[in-house]
Amino acid sequence: MTLAGVAARRQGGPVIGIPRALFFYEYEAFLRAFFRSLEVSVLLSPPTNTSILDAGTKLCVDECCLPVKVFFGHVAALSGQCECVLVPRLVSVARREYTCPKLLGLPDMLREQARLSGQRIIDVTLDMYRGRTSLLRASVEAARQVGRRPAQALHALGLALTAMSRSRAQAQEASHLETPRKNPGPVIGLLGHSYLVGDSGLNLRLETHLERAGATQVITETGLNAVEVEREAATLPKPLFWTYEKATVGGALLMLKRHVADGIIQLASFGCGPDSMTSSIIEWHCRRAGVPYMLLTVDEHTGEAGLETRVQAFLDMLEWRKKEAR
């Protein structure tokens, strides 16, 4: 057991393990506030590292995308440290939209692995396709599975929603505070799932490489106004029915409309179903707007050096374009 595990145990009360992957990056503030209010200690798996990646690759079916494989690795990293692990089934987080099919089947895919390692899965279904009541039901169900009453769950839900909107507002504000440096290099729009962009173990320290290669500023979806992103996404002939990917495309369209980015990099995992669609849509719009676009695909075989070279080449190309334009 790691130090974190011992510390979480010592506080007494139930401990819930949360894998630091997939939904965690989108809902970190929500989950922390929710379980704090329920007085349940949260034990996070360590940041993605090679052993987690290897474990995930071994445990998961070969054809899965890297983030799901890594999720398996994170659940394995939590085994022996806490009895229950949160693996929600996120069917839909917005009206008339879905998440990815693999998130729909996540608890079922993991059940056998968890059973073998003696973990209990906290499996709650969140399906907001027809409305928001499912959020209430899911919170009550999650609280019940860790031994808390419905009233406590509803109280916690209120706090958690506030915490989530506050953290989103903060993230958006923080991105505006960055002042341009003296030597202005290119501004890069970085698009992709939060669990790829936010996980430096998965994206092989992409942001560091961007900075080293001379990018002045990296704009991500979190730095954009969600309402405007939504509005841009609605301009497509048929709106996308995946929530996160809709935001990705909306973010790209907003960046192109505002002319804020000199180049757009999309980060996707190999075999990602929705991103095979979004990448072609974004590429099409970038080509029409005359903004350079690069698709970086990562899987467990991706080498950091190769990624670095591609990033450097892309930024060099942007620099040349800038010089020629002058």
Next chain:
Amino acid sequence: MGDFWVVLRAVIDELGMDCVVPPPSSAKTVSLGTRWAPETACYPLKLCLGNMLEAIDKGADAVLMAGGSGPCRFGYYAQVERQILSDLNKHVHFHVLEPPQTHPRELASSLVALLGRRMARIPRALTVGWEKALACDDVLAKSHLLRPREDRPGATTRLHTSAIRAIDEASTVREVRRAVKAFTEDACVHTRPQGGPREVHIGIVGEIFMIMDQFANLGIEEKLGRLGAVVHRKITITDWIRTHLFPWPWKHTGSDDPRASAHPYLNHFVGGDGIESVGYTVLGAREKLDGMVHLLPFTCMPEIVAKSVLPQVTEDMGIPVLSLSLDEHTGEAGLVTRLEAFVDLLRARREVACR
């Protein structure tokens, strides 16, 4: 997609429009599709796109494509294909038919735009179409049963092809039924009445396009039949129409419901045919089939979920499952080797069980 074109052509003809059937999928279709489609889109998109381009070359000026509401990617394919066609300067009318349950208004408006006054012909068109769909499935199911028992290699396939042609040419319900009857009589002449002791029974589950399109799956049903396996498959044209287009009157209930049977292995729908793959595997085990073949296009999201829970079904219910993920790079020889090995394994299991 398999013999689906027969049904669609019948419906479109009855509605008073001309239908251009693209040439059968070929290497050219694949190369056209893979050239213009997004790189990691699944094989069905690439083949469909190739078919569309070939149909446009043959003179089609409108494309009819199904829509969807996710979470499977298929629901967005029409949009991507429309974009690609317009980039290629193929100026065609692109009609998307959205599913009736989630997008009734969109469906109605596109039907009105497409048909106008000819809406009144819909009932008759659907009647003929449905009869042809039933006939195609009937002929197919019989050919699966008869192929391992045929007297000469290829006899069943030849009869099947000519039966499909007869169904396609039939213009009334009675002619369709006559074509099916003729097929049944001919088939009885060319086959042995009883299966041999080495006959095994294999179920096919998976993504519907890959199952139905005999080009995409490299004729897997025929290959299995030649190896002496009777193929059982529940996912057919009529089943798809029943469960996806008009679920209300024909909903599966009770013990033959694949969605309920998938419990506890997969407790929620995952888009596409993911839950059906698991459910039909469980049902196959209950029906004492010898094994299952699970077909999926490479990177198919719902089927990957199914693929990762199927080993558990195998362990609990003792039914071997061969998952085959196919795309444009799949080699035929490799597939044949795997199928031979699988059929041999099933035979060996059977002999051990009989002892």
